[in-house]
Amino acid sequence: MxxxxxxxxxxxxxxxxxxxxxxxxxxxxxxxxxxxxxxxxxxxxxxxxxxxxxxxxxxxxxxxxxxxxxxxxxxxxxxERHRRGETGVLRVGFEASGAGELTTRARAEFARRHPPGVRVVPRRYDWGQEAAALREGLVDVAFVWLPNDLTGLRSEPVHTEPRVVGLPSGHPPAGRDEVSPLDMGDEPLMWTERAPRGWVDWWAVNPRPDGSSPRWGPTNGNAEEMLEQVAEGSATCFAPMSMAGYYTRPDLTWVPLTDAEPLRTSLAWADGTDSNLVRGFARVVRELAAAAPGSGPHQR
Incomplete structure (x- = not known):
């Protein structure tokens, strides 16, 4: 054995x-x-x-x-990297839509600044697992959705975005300009068993502003499973605004969510790392985040 x-x-x-x-x-x-x-x-x-x-x-x-x-x-x-003649590989972790456009722009700009022998490999994870992937050495750097356990990692905030409600098209609130968690009433809400309870509660805005709890709907293992069940009418979901752009489909409607904390994303890497590639990628992300419209201390 x-x-x-x-x-x-x-x-x-x-x-x-x-x-x-x-x-x-x-x-x-x-x-x-x-x-x-x-x-x-x-x-x-x-x-x-x-x-x-x-x-x-x-x-x-x-x-x-x-x-x-x-x-x-x-x-x-x-x-394997040396057999292929590569001078370096940077594995970048993220989940779902990551840090929105910043994720894709950072990978592209980093690749532009480095020779062809340096490869950027995206690695997608589900529901808070990108931090664990960093600690296990499966990725070199990651865009981590907060809240998350950053023990043993270095991190810096790089992105903030509001949240939205995902609804099946034709659902009554789908025609509204915005909704709050209290407006959702007894609508079942998607959740996952793959993340810590504190992570689940934050995303679900549990407890609600009036102290009530959401009505829990079906579980899911990843974003695609979540959205498929929302589209078929089984439940609703809360998500970052970038998902509204990344996951556009005719049977889904996204409505801005009020009275809920925005999603904050940090760039993280293993504490003590001495990788030129990681430092270079962090520098690119930092520059792009600082140059983004509306960036500033409240965003960072």
Whole structure:
């Protein structure tokens, strides 16, 4: 058994389901696990009628295994870049519409200032996962929607934009010039289980200005799933204004949302990084943000 396979067992807490995910036979997995525990000299899991739970030693060893796997992936990625003759790759994380036009303009301007051997690779994440991607070394720099956990990261605010309500076309509020969270009444609101509760509540404006809570609608795993359910009439959603431009479709209507904090986006990267590419990208974003119409201390 490879140590990383134990992470699947920890996730599933069931050997049968873990075997299915690993595409190996059910009888082979306990044997492989027993061999690994014998090799390491410690018990990784406690077996019981309900499945298998990681021991204290197991949890620590699994965490170390994950770090090793991620480092191995970074080593392989570095080797691949050199095989292709590239002098550098900058992986830029974002979610949905990112920081609006600033995201695309920054990537284009950064590429213009650097030789062809430097490549900018966009990496999209869903519902607050871009900060975790930075900490795990999956991206080098990211546009992070706030609120978010920026522990272990350096960051600076670069973009602010108002929010909107996404509604199915023909919905009564869709014809209004603006709506507030209280105007939504008992309209079901989309949400996600993939983000921390504080993140979900901020986006949902929960509690509302009068202390009430929204009526929770269906869940979703990404922006496309969210908008598909809004368009079919299952629920409504709150989103940044840039999504109204990035996700235009005839069965959706976007209405400005009042009485709600605007979305603030920060540019973030790993604390202690010494990458010329990251510093160069941050400089480009800083310059473009400062030159944007309406920029100033209240925007930054």
């Amino acid at each position: 490879r140590p990383c396979q134990s992470t699947v067992i920890a996730d599933e807490e069931n050997l049968g389901r873990a075997a299915q995910r690993l595409y190996i036979s059910r009888p082979a997995l306990p044997y492989a696990l027993k061999s690994l525990e014998s090799e390491l000299g410690v018990r990784l899991f406690d077996r019981h009628a309900g499945g298998a739970s990681a021991t204290h030693a197991g949890r620590e060893i699994i965490a170390e295994a994950l770090l090793t796997v991620r480092q191995s992936e970074r080593v392989s990625a570095a080797a």
